[in-house]
Structures are given as structure tokens and as C-alpha cells.
Amino acid sequence: MRASARQVPRAVYYALASNVVVTICKFAAAAYTHSGATLAEAAHSSADCVNQILLIAGRRAAHGDADEQHPLGFGRETHFYAMLVAIQFFLVGGLVSVGIGAWRLWHRSEFDHPEVAVAVLLASAAIEGSALRASIRSIDRKRRAGGLWRWFRETGELEVMLSIGEDAAALASVLVSLAGTGLAALTGWAGFDAIGSIGVGCVMMATAVFSLREIKSLIVGEAARASVRTAMRAWLDARPEIARVVTFVVLRWSDSLLVAIQAELANPRDAETLVRTIDAIERDLQRDFPAARWIYFEPELREHGEHPV
Template sequence: MAEAAPRTESVGTVVVAGAANLAIAVAKLIAGLLSGSAAMLSEAVHSVADTTTEVLLYAALRRGARPADPRHPFGYGKESYVWALLAALFTFVAGAGFAVTHGVTTILVHEHSGDYLASYVVLAVSFGIESVSLARAVRQVRRESRRWRTTPRRFLRTTADTTVKAVFLEDSAALVGLLLAAVGVALSQLTGDELYDGIASILIGLLLLVVATTLAYSNVSLLVGRAVPGRLRREIEDELTDLPTVRRIDTLLTMQLGPDDVLVAAKVDFADEATGADIEAAADEAERRLTGRHPGIRYVFLDPTRSRPGSGGDARFTQDPGGSPPTT
């Protein structure tokens, strides 16, 4: 039940963003057709791409939340990253590709725009709607960062919930894109030169390219099997070494199985005098402590191992996983 609230909140954030983007896409398309502005049409495609992205993110949340079954004993958490990756690729191809190519075409052809008033009205209304959607995403990011006792910036960098990360980045990019479109349309109107409108369209495309690349990289990393952030890993290590019968942790491995599922596996050197019953009790206590303190930890596996020659008795050795995410 501890995971239900954040998961439900992520669904709500995605739904709100999707509804906002759909309404804005229609308005931008009408304004773009009336004005002939390349930046407005690019913004319309931008919103269409964002709307499609929200649909894919919704699928990611629903399909990734399915319970484990005999064929998928660790659940379907990683499937959410597949759908989120598809969303990032769609933004890359449809959003960024159209905006850049249409901007280049506008610069080369220099077609004159029509009615500018419609563009300004839609841009202003769109800015207000996108701000509401972004505000919801920001509230969730702040709430989740407090839950994990970290800063919002670090939470966004290391979170395994790529849906809220995607909504935050896309809504932020949408506001910047609206400002770029407004500047491009205004300069084209003042100078009578469509060069600025085309440049604005290209900049919107490059902005989408940065967002899509960032999200794609994050989802690929999680699909491959990313470790938990450094601070959480150290807390797990401390919980294990605090067990009475544990002398040393030889190897500690962690992996994000999904936005809310973490696997912990460790090779543990127990005290020589520990009996089989003691080891079983320690394993149960380790699982109880870790899952109680960190609800996202779903699986805990401890492998008793022999003492290493020359380990120095009670000296502790922990394997450095290498390439782990920045500490939070």
C-alpha cells in the first residue's frame, strides 16, 4: 500500500499532461494553418508528440504495474521502460524531425505568414495550460524528493520513475518552446522576414531532441539493469552489516526491476559460530529491516560465503559495483 499513492499520483500527472497537450495541439494547429507560421506548426506537432508520449507513458504505468506470474517471477516493471523508451523515440522522430525540417524549409522558401493575432492568442492560452500541467509535475517531484530525502534536481537525475521525469521535462520544454515560437513570430512580423520564424522552428526541434535523448538514455540504462543510487546502496549495506551474526559483506549487488521494485543480492560472511538457524533468522531479519525502511525493496537474497584468506577477521569488504549512479 505504501507504493500505491506515488503510483496513482504518477498516473494522474500523466493524464493531466495528456489532456492539456491534446487541447493545446488542436489550438496550435488551427493557429498555425491560419498564420502559416513555421514555429506555430512546429509547436502543434510538438504538442501532438507530447500527447502521444503521454498515451505511451500511461501504457507504461499500467503494463509495468502488473503483478508477477510464473513466467515473469520478478514482475513486469521493466516493461514500463520499454514503453517510455518508445515515447522518447516518438518525440525524437516526430517532434524534433518535423520541427527542424519545417524550419529549414521556411528559411529557404521564405513564405509569408498570414494572421498573427491567432498565433499570439493561442500561445498565451497554451502557456497558461502548460503551466498548470507543469505545476502538478513539480509538486509530485518535490513530494517524492522529500520522501527520498534528497533534492528535486537529484531526484530527477536518479529516479527510476521515468514517467514523472518525462512529464516534467516535456512540460518544461513546452514552455520554453512557446517562448521561442512567440519570439520567432514577433520578429518575423516586425521585420517582414520569415527567417526568424524558421530559426524558432529549428530551435524548438533541437529542444525536443535534447529532451528525447535525455529520456531515451535514462530508459535504456534502466532496461539494461541500473543499480540503486549511491546513498540508498550505503543504507542497505549498513542495515546488513548491523545484523549481529554478520561479519562482512563481500559483494552487494542491487538492481531496479521497475519504478517501485528493487532487488538486493549479497554475499555475506557470517560469524563462524553461527548455526544454520542463526543464518536463517538473520536472512529473515535483513528482509524485514530493508523492506520496512525502504518499501521499494521487493526482493532480498543473501548468499552465505566463506571468509576470505587474510581478510583481517572482522574487517569489512564491499565490492564497488562501478558505474553506479551519482549519490543522492
């Protein structure tokens, strides 16, 4: 069942709860073992907690009532908060982790009680994996049927996208940390632990860059996914009142759609009939495509020919 407009997606709360637990465990383990990889994990997990709070704040701000200055509402507030999240992910989760690893590698820091660090990281991997699975399952089954990668590229739900991305990156970074601490424990060289910290930072920065790319595309203005556009165009072509669709644009606006249509109507008799016909088309289109929150229909004349767009 789809969350209501003002409801924060469950994926965000899953990520927040798991990050709080994992952050406490990682900081405790890092203090006890002096593990750079575990400290880097703790730093990025604490950043994740702040990120989830930002996403919740953005979700609430996005559903403020429209006003004269913002006639389409505040849906794109989520884009701003999502950008803050991705930047923090890059700086705190990425650069700080790389810095910790480089500092420990340069100073040849010691690594005590590796078995404790490995145990904590294994527990963290289980928690992060469970959170990732729960977040993915919060996506509507039909929407994730085409594959998670396709959903990432097509979704307008930035909070869910970032929460799942963070969970996936967190799981990957834990595995990198495990590799570093495991090698350090087996070989006795603490440098592997420091290299693991650098690896964690690289995973975080790569995730942030990917997220920023998707956010930028939505800020610039991105069309709805192809399947939605195809279904909506077929719906318009099947309407007997429409003789020809001239221009058809469907833009994503947060998790809603803005639809602009120019079309030649069949046999428009008078102004009143024209208005009633357009009202009926817009009403029925919104009924069959509930995400289409704004629909702008402009009747076109045949002698104007094809629209240049």
C-alpha cells in the same frame, strides 16, 4: 503520499490534459495565421498526447502478475514504452518541426495575423508552465529536496521523468516559438517564424537524446541512488548478526529495488538458526526499505576472503 503500484502517476495525466488543450489551440492558430513555428508546436504537442497514452499503457502493462517466464514481473515494460516515447519525441516532435521550418524558410512562406499566433503561444506558455509545476509537485517532497536535476539522474520512475521532461521541453519550445513569431511580427520577415520552428525541433531532439540516455542506463542495469545504498549498507553494518558484508549490490528494477547480499554471519550455530537469522534480516530490511521488493541473502565463510566484485 506515494502512488500505489498500479496507479498511473498524476504527472502523466497533468501532461496529457494540458497537451490536448494546447494541441487544439495550436492547430487552429496555425491554420489561421500560416505560422510555421505554431504549426511545429502543434505537431509536437499532438505527439506528446500519443506519448502520454503510451506511458499510461506501459504503466498498466508493467504491473502484470509475475509468471514462470517472467519471475521478477513486468516492471521493465515501462522501459520499452519509454523508449518508444523518446524515439517518437525525436522523430515527430524534433525532425518534423525542423522539416516544417526548413520548408517554409526555403519557400519563403507568408505569415498572417502574427498577433493571433503570439496570443495563442502566450496562452500555451501559461498552460505548459502550470502543467510543469503540477508535475514537479507530484514528486515526493523529500525526493525532490536534493534538486530536480539530481532527481532526474536518480529516479527509476520513467513515466514521471518523461512527463516532466516533456512539459519542460514544451515550455522551452513555446518560448523559442514566441521569439520567432515576435521577431517576424516586428520585422515583417516571415523567415524568423520559420527559424523559430527549427528551434522548436532542436529543443525536442535534445530532450529526446537526454531521455534515451537515461532509459539506456536503466535498461543496462543501474544501481540505486547513492543515498539509498549508503543507508542500506549502514543498516547491514549495524546488525549484530552480521560479522562482515562481503558483497552488496542494489539494482533499480523499474520503481522497485533488487538487493543481493553476501555476508559472513556472526556465530552461526546450526542450519535452522542460520535460516531463521537470514529470514529475520531479509524481513527487517524490507520493512525499513519498502522499495526493496526482492532481497537475496547468501551467507559466506570467512576463509573465502574478499569477494572479487
